[in-house]
Amino acid sequence: MRLERITPGNLEAAIAISVCSDQEDLVEPVVKSLAEAYVHSQYAWPRLILDGEQPVGFVMGFLDIPWGPDDDTDDIRSGIWRLNIAADAQGKGYGRYAVEALCDEIRARGGKRAYVTWEPRPGGPEEFYLKLGFQPTGERSDDQTVGVLEL
Known part of the structure; x- marks a missing residue:
């Protein structure tokens, strides 16, 4: 298994x-993620x-993004933006x-935590993230649970 940058050669895949x-109601399609x-x-x-050589999924991280109502916050976070x-x-x-x-990449950049959000509903990814060690922070973002993993 490996991760590969999105290029003109693998864009369609x-x-x-x-x-x-x-x-489908839990995660945006890859094309929207690429636009974002x-x-x-x-x-x-x-x-x-x-x-x-077989494409099996897509992951998009967010790295070093200010978290909060404005960009002047001292709360800088990295984590999982999308996983398809x-x-x-x-x-x-x-x-x-x-x-x-993705967590290895965050660590390599000096990060100490990885964040993710999920829809708390049956059939959602909560169990998957909890099994990986993410813990709910008590925060909500766009009606989703915010989870954190200590790296």
Whole structure:
């Protein structure tokens, strides 16, 4: 398994990643993530998840982003912005691999914590993130639970 930057050569493969139909309301499609990465290029870290040469998912981190109502905050955070694992590739460790690789990147940049948000509902990713060690902070962001993992 490996992560690869999004390039003209793998753009179509990245855009083609689609999650299970019952997860579509939980995570934006890759094409929207790539548009957001373009607009927020100073913070976004989009990567294609590959198993050999087979695209199996997409992860986008946010790195060193001011957290709060304005950009003058001292609360600077990094973490998981999006995680899309292809419907036929779920349950095979690709999500765990992508989260761990993103956490390695955060550590390499001097980060001590990784953050994520999730929709608290049946069928949502809460159990996945809790199994990886994320803990709810008690904060909410856009009606989602904020979780943190100490690195």
